[in-house]
Each structure stands twice: as C-alpha cells, then as structure tokens.
Amino acid sequence: MNEYTIKLKKKQKVAEETWMFTFQKPADLKFQAGQYAMLEIIEERFTDDRPKFRAMSIASAPQDNHLDFIMRESESAFKKNITTLEIGKEIKIKAPIGHFSLPEDKNKKIVFLTAGVGITPIRSILREEELKKSERKITLFYSNRNVESAALYKEMEKFKLKNYKCVNTMTRKCTNWNGEYGRINDEMISKYLDEVENSLYYVVGTKKFIEAMRKTLTEMKVEKENIIFDNFG
Ligand SMILES: Cc1cc2nc3c(=O)[nH]c(=O)nc-3n(C[C@H](O)[C@H](O)[C@H](O)COP(=O)(O)OP(=O)(O)OC[C@H]3O[C@@H](n4cnc5c(N)ncnc54)[C@H](O)[C@@H]3O)c2cc1C
Structure with missing residues (x-):
C-alpha cells in the first residue's frame, strides 16, 4: 500500500443522492479489481467528530487510466467535502487494500450478491473481465429500492x-x-442459477445486507468457505 495525491477530473450523479467521482490515476498505482482505497480530504471545508478518511472500493478497472469511486451523499463532513470538491482539486489516497478479488481458477463459477453502492467493487471486476474477454460463468444479483436510486x-x-x-x-x-x-x-437465487453448488458467492454491502445474505446462503447449504464478504459496515 502506498500514499498518493490524486486530482478530481469529473463528478457525475449516477442515481438519487449518489455520485461517481473520477480521479486521475497515479501511473505507479497497481491494484486488483475488487480492492479498495482509503480516501482523505486535504482541504476541509466541513468538519465533524468523525474521521476525515473513508474506505472506498475502486469502481474502475485496473486497466482504466482513471480511478472511479461511487458513493452516496450524507451529512458527514467527509461526504460534504467530497461532494463539493471542485474539478482539479486533490485528495489523498492510500491504496491498494483488500482481498475481494476473483480466484485464479477460471472454472470457478461466480455469483455476486449486492445492494446499493455495494456494486462498486463488482463494477471494477466486471469491467476487467470484459476487457480480458473472460468466459467465466458470472451471475450478478443487484438489489435496489427503485430505479431512481439504483x-x-x-x-x-x-x-x-x-x-x-x-x-x-x-x-x-x-x-x-x-x-x-x-x-x-x-x-430468486435458485431461479437464476443452474446449480447452487460449485460456485463462489461474493457478497458486498452493509452489515445488515451481509447478515441477511449469510443467513440465506447458509440455509441454502452453501459451504462457508465458498462465501466471500466485503463488509462496508
Ligand atoms: C472495504 C470498504 C469499501 C467501501 N466502499 C464504499 C463505496 O464504494 N462506496 C460507499 O459509498 N461506501 C463505501 N464504504 C463505506 C464507507 O467507508 C462509509 O462508511 C460510508 O460511505 C458512509 O460514510 P458516511 O461518511 O456517509 O457515514 P459515516 O460517518 O461513515 O457513518 C456511517 C453511519 O454511522 C452513523 N454515524 C457515525 N458517526 C456518527 C455521528 N457522529 N453522528 C451521527 N451518526 C453517525 C450514521 O448513521 C452513518 O450513516 C466502504 C467501506 C469499506 C469498509
């Protein structure tokens, strides 16, 4: 893991109260699809008693020449600082962190289960799989409240x-x-999968979502070692 200063190139609303931030990618930053970064505000316009850094999954592929992060707005100083960040301004990141990556074995079937902004590391992985022309069997279950917030x-x-x-x-x-x-x-899972066995289940989201999926998969008799979690807290 290294520390970098990165410049904001673009920000766009991608759903209700949800923003995608595109930063310049440091030439020497290497990461695996599915990993995350620790983001830190440099110039704080807003402050509170919460930490001034946040863990954020990298939503772009390692092959992209930029770094995407996607996050929901909130009242925290961090979120207010980042949503009001002007193009050309910089933040600090520490990266890469985490092990939420696909296995080397291309025969392993992959099932992604996520909700809301939990889609971020999966987007990175799917972009990379597409660039690599992967033929791996992948099923994504992506849950949202409604289309506006998805x-x-x-x-x-x-x-x-x-x-x-x-x-x-x-x-x-x-x-x-x-x-x-x-x-x-x-x-729903059984409806779309040919077989529940012989797959790796990648679950991303809030603690509540993770717990719900852990319960569902356990009831479906999916082995513990075939479930990988990325807990957003
Ligand atoms: C590996 C990893 C990857 C992640 N990737 C992403 C991502 O890609 N996108 C994303 O949006 N998030 C991601 N997260 C979650 C992210 O780090 C933040 O926790 C999340 O976005 C909420 O940040 P926040 O500033 O809105 O709220 P936080 O300040 O982090 O607080 C979280 C919640 O706790 C409560 N809370 C905490 N402190 C207070 C306080 N002092 N007063 C009132 N309420 C409080 C609030 O209800 C709040 O909603 C990831 C987390 C991890 C661990």
Missing part, C-alpha cells in the same frame, strides 16, 4: 461477457420497471 443498473446489464447474467431487482414498486421485484432470497 446506481449504474443499466450499465451492469450491458457487459459484453459470454457467460454473464445480470439480475436487477427492485424492492419497491416502480412504474418504469419490468424486471424482478423483491429482496434477494433463496427463491
């Missing part, structure tokens, strides 16, 4: 991967949605 759900459907399935699901009724409804549960 960051990049359309992008997730469009990856050009040979053996990829994307299941977007909304937990509240939406007028503009014809896809799946409801929380990710055993019924």
